[in-house]
Amino acid sequence: MTDTSALHRSLVTIDTHIDIPWPEGPSFFEETRRRVDLPKMRRGHMATGCFAAYVPQVPRSPEANEAAFARACAMLDAINVMGSGPDSRVCISADDIERAFADGVTGIMPCVENGHAVGGDPLRLKAFRDRGARYLTVTHFGHNALADSSNPRRDLNDPEEEHGGLSALGRQTVVELNRLGMLVDVAHTSKKTMLQAAGLSRTPVLSTHSCIKALCDNARNMDDEQLDALKDVGGVVQVTAVPAFLKAGKKEAEVTVADFVDHIDYAVKRIGVQHVGISSDFDGGGGFVGWHDASECGGVTAELVRRGYGAPEIALLWGGNFLRLLRRAEALAE
Numbered sequence: 425m426t427d428t429s430a431l432h433r434s435l436v437t438i439d440t441h442i443d444i445p446w447p448e449g450p451s452f453f454e455e456t457r458r459r460v461d462l463p464k465m466r467r468g469h470m471a472t473g474c475f476a477a478y479v480p481q482v483p484r485s486p487e488a489n490e491a492a493f494a495r496a497c498a499m500l501d502a503i504n505v506m507g508s509g510p511d512s513r514v515c516i517s518a519d520d521i522e523r524a525f526a527d528g529v530t531g532i533m534p535c536v537e538n539g540h541a542v543g544g545d546p547l548r549l550k551a552f553r554d555r556g557a558r559y560l561t562v563t564h565f566g567h568n569a570l571a572d573s574s575n576p577r578r579d580l581n582d583p584e585e586e587h588g589g590l591s592a593l594g595r596q597t598v599v600e601l602n603r604l605g606m607l608v609d610v611a612h613t614s615k616k617t618m619l620q621a622a623g624l625s626r627t628p629v630l631s632t633h634s635c636i637k638a639l640c641d642n643a644r645n646m647d648d649e650q651l652d653a654l655k656d657v658g659g660v661v662q663v664t665a666v667p668a669f670l671k672a673g674k675k676e677a678e679v680t681v682a683d684f685v686d687h688i689d690y691a692v693k694r695i696g697v698q699h700v701g702i703s704s705d706f707d708g709g710g711g712f713v714g715w716h717d718a719s720e721c722g723g724v725t726a727e728l729v730r731r732g733y734g735a736p737e738i739a740l741l742w743g744g745n746f747l748r749l750l751r752r753a754e755a756l757a758e
Contacts, residue, residue, distance in 0.1 A: 431735055432725040436525045437471045438743035439718070440662045440701060441535075441611070441633040443708035444475050444506075446499060452506045459706035459717035462512055465530050468721035471743065472521045472531030474632065475503045476708070477557070479541040481566035481573075483580060489543035493551075496541035500534050500555035507532035516556040518750040521743075535609075535632075538564035539571065539597060546593065546600040558750065559607035561632065562594065562617065570594035571621075572614040574643045589616035595624060602626045605757030607749055615650060622653045627753040629657060630746070633664035633705045636687045640672050648694065655695035658752070660745045662703040663687045665710035681714035681727045688741065689731065697737045701745045 442460050450456040455463045465473060477499035479492045507514030515521045515531040524531040534556040541560075542548045549560065562570055566577035567586040571594040576582035587594065598621055601608050610618040611631040622629045631654075637645035646654070646661055654661055667679040670687060691700040704710040706718060714723045728738050 428726040428729050429722060431729065431738070432722040433469050434735075435469075435471070435725070435739055436522060436743045436747070437469060437721060438474070438521065438746050439470055439472075439706070439721075440474045440630075440703040440746055441664065441708070442473045442475050442704060442706050443478055444499065444503060445707070446478070446502075453509050453512075459704075459711055461718075462506075462509065462530060464718040466511065467719040468717075470530070470718050470721050471525045472515055472533055473718070474533045474535050474558070475506065476535050476537040476561070477503060477541070477552075478537040478564070478708070481538060481540055481564050481568060481577060481580065484540075484569060492538075492540050493543035493548055496536050497551060497555065500536070500552060500557060503532060503534040504556060514556055516558060517754060518747045521747065533558055535559045535561070537561040538568065538612075539594070540564070540568040542570075542597065544569050544593065546597040549597070549600050549604055549606065553604045553606055557606060558753075559609045559630075559632065560597070560601055561609040561611055562597070562621065563612045565612065570597050571617040573612055573617075574614050575612070585614070585616070589614065589620040590624070598624050602753075602756060603758045605753045607753050612644065615647070618650055619653055622657045622659065625657070626756050628659040628749050629654070630660040630662065630701075630749055632662050633666070633703045633710075634661055635663055635666070635669035636690045639687055639690055640670055642669050642672065644669055651691060651695050651699075655699050658699075660699050660701050660749060661691055662701040662746070663691060665704045665706070665712060665715055667712050668709075670712070676712050676716075679712035681712070681723050684712065684715065684724065685727045685731060688728070697740055698745060700741055701743070702741055
């Protein structure tokens, strides 16, 4: 019989998408009512969390561009503070994550959600990279200047498509992300955007928080063609814990760890365990029965064991595949 607790403690577990409170919120270093704080991460043996500097989509203007860029920089600075405690450390490389795990400290990896944050200038990505950001989520809800979103915003007068996928500026952004060694995150993008980004990027793209459309027909989820494209380029879909992405019309109390692992199973059977991972989107909509917050990560490992996954496969799902993508991006950076 597998000792699932010991197995879970041995894993370099990486949650690839977590939101932070902004502009104010409780201390990350203390127990809070939020789903993720440092005490919960340590109880749940979550080795590293990728924390998002999230910029909401608003009507585009020069003033909005400047505000978005300033907000993203300020949020990245706040995420860096989260890695300044005795039990936490900012990690900006795959090696950093593994060293933090070996040293028994919790890794904090910054990232940026919504390409609107670049303020219309891909060269501003360097300011994010200098603050440790390792990926950019190209869109959020609503089209931006870079690309079409999976969810047009009617309140922003979005058409169904604005650019037909990536705009010229979006293509420049993908090239610049590659140059800087930052990953291209296609969560939230339209199917055309996702497929074009996968074909253009020199490094494998990933979705840091999506589920499987064949099991739940939600615009945010990946269909079989998109999954196959991820496999073809060596990318990864990080299955996420958002109830509405897992079971149509269901809320937190109606979704379980078993429902979550159903999506992992489907993706693994379709494209292979090397192209599937785990994320929560905690404090951004994620959480369900059995994985309510960061303290309960072990329940996911236990369900994977119950379904017959071995330790090497679980290690890939919980972080090994994401580390591979980070290393690929680092190797191809200019």
